[in-house]
Amino acid sequence: MEAFLNQLPIGLSIGAVLLLIALGLTFTFGQMGVINMAHGEFIMAGAYTAYLLQDLTGRMAVIVALPVAFLVAGLMGLILERTAIRHFYGRPLDTLLLTWGVSLVLQQLARDLFGAPNVQVQAPTWLQGGIGPLPYNRLFIFALALATVVGIWAYMNRTGQGRRMQAVMQNRQLAAVSGINTGQVDQRTFFIGSGLAGVAGVALTLIGPVGPALGTYYIVDAFLVVVAGGLGQLRGAVIAAAGLGLLNSYAEFWSDASLAKVIVFAAIVAFLQFRPQGLFVLRSRALT
Amino acid sequence: MSAMIEVRGLSVVFDGFRAIDGIDLTVEQGELRFLIGPNGAGKTTLIDVITGLTRPTTGEVVFDGRSLVGLREHQIVRLGVGRTFQTSVVFEELTVLENLDLAASFRQPLWSLARRRRGVSDAVAGALEITELGPLADRPAGVLSHGQRQWLEIGMLLTQGPKLLLLDEPVAGMSKDERERTGELMTSVARDHTVIVIEHDMEFLRRYASQVTVLHEGRVLIEGSVDQIRDDPRVQEVYLGRKPSDAVGKQS
């Protein structure tokens, strides 16, 4: 029973990280129809931001890095969107391959800049330890994701920018003829989505080392969150991320690490038998 | 005469919106039936339900004595129901001939399709003739004009030997000459098929229709001959006195 409880914070914090990563993916996919494989490298960029800030801020690096990594990763995303991706809207398969090229280049760049071996970011001392089976670092990640979800929800539903974003997601053409500058909305979505990946990267430094391939470990699972949650769906992403995080950690616990991913994959395929478009679907009458 | 298709107590609800609100409709074998009504009346949704694209919320669709509800689209086609779409969809990379041949081969087992096409089957030749697309047979369908595409679609249906054809606004966006050609094509098809046509165009209706069903807000408003329909005050009200809101979104 205790072992069972121990898995809970692990699963939920993995889910929290997946959620931070998947939010950007689900919105860029839902809104622009592009799949950004380089998203994983924004995670890596966020993590290295925390690593670099260590020299300046010591053990507070993780906290200081949160906004900085958001900006760094967000800007990287913005540059990618402006230079390449915007020519590929509505062509998810092509962007997938294009951004994979970008991802390769960024990984190699990180290897040249920071070296191939993993590096470590020191967590603040007050994040060490925990209450009972709940380690503080996992709780912190969980709180971070919770705050992000509340923030995103408020942004989407309580601000004009967010409503415009929803409008573009639901019907790009109608939004455009209603006077919404869709290009600007796209850039904003891309910036925020990529920035969140950076934040996820900072969070990951709390539970593991940082290396050039950091993003590749999470990107596939994050995409599965998008698939299971439904395109552009905040609710769906939250539930799917929590579910996938828990499923991952319990599958590892019950079987072993090598079978866990196969079990998760089978579970996703089984899930798609009931909800082929994910948990929540943007309904429209249009024929595909 | 017996009923080709019978729709009973049909309703379709999309997220609380009643697109179809209790429709009963019977079309006899060999009939040419026109479905008209303002935008949002539920015409295309009705066809979508018959062809399996949309599941009805309640009600029954019986085709040739068999229920269609719950069948997949391709199964319904295999029973003998063919349809066209408002925006015609032909396979642009395939030639006109290949498009027709593909439609004609739908009953062959999949493995037998692994052979190259040799020659032109009778069904395909017949469709080429009736649609007058013979001279364009070896051109990719992507180069066809809008009118030619609609004819190709109808031709593709004909090669399949359907019992019932559903044509969704076949003359929308066509020139006057094209309308006339389509009208003739339709009349000749209707000679040996049961056909349901959705059409907005009143002129076209007057020339080619006999039996007409008027839909309005998801219900059958009236059924009768063209003259009866034209003189009916309710139809005039729906068409002339309709609220501007009806004209906002083009239903598809």
Add this chain to the structure above:
Amino acid sequence: MNLARLKGPGVFAAVAVLALVVAPLLLEPFRLGLLAKYLCFAIVALGIGLAWGQGGMLALGQGVFFGLGGYAMAMHLKLVDAQGDLPDFMVWSGVEQLPALWKPFANPVFALAMVVIGPMLIATVLGLLVFRQRVRGAYFAILTQALAAAFVILLVGQQGLTGGTNGLTNFFDLFGQDLAADSTQRGLYFAVAIATGLLYLGARQLVNSRFGRLLVAVRDGEDRVRFLGYDPARVKTVTFAISAGMAGLAGALFVPVVGIISPALLGVVPSLELVVAVAVGGRFALAGAILGAVVMGYAKTSFSEQFADGWLYLQGALFILVMTLAPKGILGLAASARDALARRRTARSGDPEPPPADAPGRRVMEEVA
């Protein structure tokens, strides 16, 4: 007109002579072995060209099927080498009894059958499950990638069964032939080259058949095909299974040619690399897939030999360039160049401009859903 019809077979014959006569005469054994390796990848690429270029299914996990074929072959070779004992790596990992999964692979017929049947079976099950639910486009791509990721982790984790990270290696005997001998390797090269040619012809036949037309129709309008009375899920599943079978066969050929099969050869990245190769060669023509795989394989070897790290930059950059500037790949560029040349020639001879080619421009519909 007749000349133009002969052009395709002419090119094919020329390439065949090049591959079966010129290359074995000119290349030293090491290089010939490399070419055999590229051709193994070309077979996988051919399957990707079929599924993606013709069928619109972006399969990002072909490494899984390559691996299934490769491991089936490697298990058999290991058992033959062990001569009734346990394979060497099992002894090292402390396994004491031959696992039940391994036993039937001692039979060469079973092993060879599994090379193709295993991948096709898994592709069929997965295909039916996802295509029937109309999971397609990017969703399908992501699922296949997730499958590749899961498969690698499984292989690495099951050390005693699969050799873990090291995979299976150290083979000595191939159906009674000494694998280290130059003559065996030469023979293998011919086998791979001929297999590539035959599979190409088979795939071409399929593409030109009614089934091929149907496949293109499914790619460009899956929903429309349903209303012609076909079940697109079946068409896609069959095609996906064929491409999986090709990948399995390629994996089985790869094992004796290269002498190893390991998780690093078939994960997410190698699977994507082959998709990249297809795009570089030209995804809309089967020949483009083969061309791309050989060119990219050659480029990888030669660049990695000189500057190891540069390759990743080059590969990434090349790919960005191809996707943005030449989405039809090398073959597409060649075709445009030929058209441009032809136009200049006619312009110079004073003939009127030839009418533009009939091609309506490829419109590959890639649904988001």
